Amino acid sequence: MRFLWRTASPALWRDVGLVCVADGIVGVSFGATAIGGGLPWWVPVALSLLVFAGGAQIAAVGVVLAGGSPLAAVLAGAVLNTRLFPYGFAVADVVGPAGRTGASGARGVVRRWLVRLLGTQVITDESVAFALRHSDPARRRSAFWACGVGLFVIWNLSVLLGVALGSAVRNTDAFGLDATFPAVMLALALPTLTSKPTRVAAGTGAVIAVALTPVLPAGLPLLAALGGLGTRWSGWRRLAGRWSRPVPSGHGDGTGDDDGGAALDKDEVRVGGGR
Amino acid sequence: MMPMAAIVALAVVTYGFRLTGPLLRGRVTVPAAAERLFADAATVLLIALAATSALTAGHGFAGWARPAGVLVAGMLAARRAPFPVVVIAAAGVTALLRLAGVG
Numbered sequence: 001m002r003f004l005w006r007t008a009s010p011a012l013w014r015d016v017g018l019v020c021v022a023d024g025i026v027g028v029s030f031g032a033t034a035i036g037g038g039l040p041w042w043v044p045v046a047l048s049l050l051v052f053a054g055g056a057q058i059a060a061v062g063v064v065l066a067g068g069s070p071l072a073a074v075l076a077g078a079v080l081n082t083r084l085f086p087y088g089f090a091v092a093d094v095v096g097p098a099g100r101t102g103a104s105g106a107r108g109v110v111r112r113w114l115v116r117l118l119g120t121q122v123i124t125d126e127s128v129a130f131a132l133r134h135s136d137p138a139r140r141r142s143a144f145w146a147c148g149v150g151l152f153v154i155w156n157l158s159v160l161l162g163v164a165l166g167s168a169v170r171n172t173d174a175f176g177l178d179a180t181f182p183a184v185m186l187a188l189a190l191p192t193l194t195s196k197p198t199r200v201a202a203g204t205g206a207v208i209a210v211a212l213t214p215v216l217p218a219g220l221p222l223l224a225a226l227g228g229l230g231t232r233w234s235g236w237r238r239l240a241g242r243w244s245r246p247v248p249s250g251h252g253d254g255t256g257d258d259d260g261g262a263a264l265d266k267d268e269v270r271v272g273g274g275r
Numbered sequence: 276m277m278p279m280a281a282i283v284a285l286a287v288v289t290y291g292f293r294l295t296g297p298l299l300r301g302r303v304t305v306p307a308a309a310e311r312l313f314a315d316a317a318t319v320l321l322i323a324l325a326a327t328s329a330l331t332a333g334h335g336f337a338g339w340a341r342p343a344g345v346l347v348a349g350m351l352a353a354r355r356a357p358f359p360v361v362v363i364a365a366a367g368v369t370a371l372l373r374l375a376g377v378g
Binding site: 197 | 279281286297299305308311315317320322330331332333334341344348349352353357362365369373374
C-alpha cells in the first residue's frame with residue numbers, strides 16, 4: 001500500500017472522502033432498515049463484508065423483507081451485480097500490484113496474487129469511476145485503490161453503526177428509513193436512463209412488477225420485470241448476430257458495436273453514484 | 276429470512292463477476308451488445324425495485340408517505356443533487372408526513 005501515499009494527491013483524498021460520506025449515510029440506513037425489518041444483526045454485516053455491493057445488498061434485503069424467498073433475493077442481487085463483470089475488464093490493469101516491486105520468486109508470486117484477489121473485492125461503481133477518470137497508469141492505480149479501500153472500510157463501519165442504531169430504535173418507519181431503499185435505487189438508476197430503449201424497457205419492467213405484486217409471491221414480480229428487456233429487440237438481434245457470426249475478417253462489420261461500447265463507457269462512469 | 280448459505284452464494288457469484296475480467300485480461304473481450312444488455316438488465320431491475328419498494332408493502336399499497344418521500348428524492352436526484360441530500364430527503368419527507376398523520 002506504500003505506493004498509495006506516494007502517488008495519491010490531496011484532491012484525490014478529498015473526492016474519496018466525499019464519496020465515503022455519501023455511502024456512509026446509505027450504509028447506516030441499510031443496517032438500521034435490515035434490523036428494523038426483523039433480520040438478525042449478522043445478515044447486513046455479512047452481506048457488507050462478503051458481497052460488498054450496496055445496490056445488490058439493498059435489493060436482496062428488500063426482497064427478503066417483502067417476504068420473498070432467499071433464492072429470489074440471491075437472484076435479484078446477482079442480476080444487479082452482472083455490471084461488475086464489464087467493470088472487471090475495465091480496471092484489470094490496476095487491480096493487481098504495481099510493476100515488479102517487492103519480493104521475487106514463489107513468495108512474490110503468492111503476494112502478487114493476494115493483492116490481486118483483494119483488489120478484486122473492491123471493484124465497485126465508485127472505484128471503477130475513479131480509475132476511469134485518469135489515463136496515467138500510476139494515477140489510475142492510486143485512484144482505484146484509494147477509493148476501493150476507503151469505501152470498504154467506511155461501508156462496513158457505517159453498516160455496523162446502522163445495526164447498532166436499528167437495534168436501539170424500535171420503529172425505524174417513524175424516521176422514514178423505509179423510503180431510503182427505493183430512493184437509493186432510483187438515484188442509482190436515473191443516470192443510466194440515457195437512451196430511449198433503456199427508458200422504455202425500465203418503464204415497462206416497473207409497470208409489470210407493480211402490477212404483479214398483489215398476485216404473485218414476493219420476489220417473482222421483480223424477476224418478471226426483466227420481461228421489460230423484451231422491448232429491446234435491436235439489442236437482442238445485434239447480440240445474436242455477433243455471437244453466431246464468425247470473427248469478421250473484412251471491414252464494416254462490428255462498427256455499430258464499437259459505437260455502442262463508447263456510449264456505454266460514458267454511461268457507466270457514475271462518479272459518486274453511491275453504493 | 277436470509278440464511279448464511281444465501282449470503283455466501285451471492286458473495287461467490289458476485290466475486291466471480293468481479294474476478295473474470297482480471298483473470299482473462301487481454302485474452303477475451305465482451306461483445307459490446309452483451310455489455311449493453313447487462314447494463315440494461317441492471318437498470319430495469321433497479322427501476323422495478325424502486326417502484327415496488329416505494330409503492331407496495333407485502334401484497335398491498337404502502338400508503339402515501341413513502342412514495343411521496345421517494346418522489347421528492349427522485350426529483351432531487353434528477354436535478355443532480357448530492358447523494359446524501361437525496362437519501363436524507365427521502366427519509367425526512369416520509370417521516371414528516373407520518374408525523375402529520377399521513378399513512
